[in-house]
Amino acid sequence: MRLFQNSGLYPSYLARLNTLAPNTLDFEGRRRVFMEDRFGALHFLQPILDGDPDAFFTNGDDQVLQRRWATENGIRAGVTLEDILLAQIEHHRTEVFYNLDPMRYPSAFCRKLPGSVRKKICWRAAPSGQVDLTAYDVVLGNFPSILEAWRSKGCQTALFFPAVDPVMDEFGHGDRPIDVLFAGGYSRHHSTRATILERVASLSGAMQVMFCLDASRLTQIAEGPLGRFLPLRKHRRPSAIAQIAKPPIFGRQLYELIGQSKIVLNGAIDMAGRDRGNMRCFEAMGCGALLLSDAGNYPEGMDEGETMLAYDNGEHCLDQIREALADWGKAKKIADNGRRRIGDLYSKERQWVLFKAILAGL
CATH class of the missing domain: 3.40.50 (Rossmann fold)
Known part of the structure; x- marks a missing residue:
């Protein structure tokens, strides 16, 4: 062929x-x-x-x-x-x-x-x-x-x-100093995800939270030194998010950061109803992090409480993060189960x- x-x-x-x-x-x-x-x-x-x-x-x-x-x-x-x-x-x-x-x-x-x-x-x-x-x-x-x-x-x-990319086996076998990582796009149009990110960003004073966000050009201008003089308010991210936002990451750089993270936060953007299982789910589990994602219909191998965790709303998301970090030994077993299961099925x-x-x- x-x-x-x-x-x-x-x-x-x-x-x-x-x-x-x-x-x-x-x-x-x-x-x-x-x-x-x-x-x-x-x-x-x-x-x-x-x-x-x-x-x-x-x-x-x-x-x-x-x-x-x-x-x-x-x-x-x-x-x-x-x-x-x-x-x-x-x-x-x-x-x-x-x-x-x-x-x-x-x-x-x-x-x-x-x-x-x-x-x-x-x-x-x-x-x-x-x-x-x-x-x-x-x-x-x-x-x-x-x-x-x-x-x-x-x-x-x-x-x-x-x-799962076979190269992922190289990552995530050492310390995980980052408590929560989110890597992806941010837009106010995706209101559910935006709300969750703002709630999680509020934890940054008590734990190591890292957001690597793909910001639009207008957002970059709005948050720059001249932005306050322009009518771009709707393009500015909430201060809790903007203060910790870093540039987007891709490829091996993304694998490396996932491998350094305990929890990888994920959230759908309302494009597929209740269907779940976007790329970040496979990347997070493939590099051995604990996937925390919004509740929905996930593909085989992504099972809440067994190979990943799910949240129903913003408060539940914060509860899941706190509980997982408070008993990381238990949470890590779920992450390890996820890595093995996803590696086999996919x-x-x-x-x-x-x-x-x-x-x-x-």
Whole structure:
């Protein structure tokens, strides 16, 4: 099977990648640095991580990476990123195209794929407006309610999951000086999460609480020295959060901080009803921290009180944190159980077996 996997970058991650991978690197050098940093690795299939010669990976929205490939392969300057991606797929003689960035490359892109491509698969686990994915043979995701929405739009769907990155075994085997870690986005529009974060931030005087937040450009301006003179009040974070907020973290840097944390706080953003199990759940448990997340319907292996903890509201969240830290020996056993359980159920080997089974059923 000639597998091609395409992914994409968060704008806030790009600065880190550009620091790690200077513009002087060739395509393979920049891609290698990216892969070694592990950003998004829970979604990368086993042949990609293993360096299988029949498997090809790229980030189709990485201007530097893609234009390096175009230059190295004699493609004229000025072509679009879409044209470069199509050229890569043709050059690779791809049979199975697996796209993690279907919002950028929806059905219209699929219809341009070369004839070698036999199966077109994408991952989409978030609401997507009116985007058309019906040209894909199957849409994968781990939230049943969102998959149902895709089915209602005429797409074939299948339940699929992130997998624990084998590199996570390197982290979380020493001291954990951080009591509570939250890493992710903050927005007042996600009112439930915002309320929880503000309540937990209030604990920072009594314990080690770390928030690594992806702030919008307007938030950065609003909280800067000139912000108080501009009409940007709604973009400022509550003072309890702003005082402890640090820049966002990704990849190995995220693994390292999770490995230094006792509790990793998580909260859904009201996009999938009661369905739960976003990436942070797998990352937290995979690096051996105690996952504390909002109550809901979690996938197999994420069991409240056995492999993780859940909270119903802000006060309950604070109670769970205090109780876990007061009896860390008991809480650590739950975290250890979670790491073992998730490592078994969501290994890269099992993810690849499931992917091939889905492919065989198309």
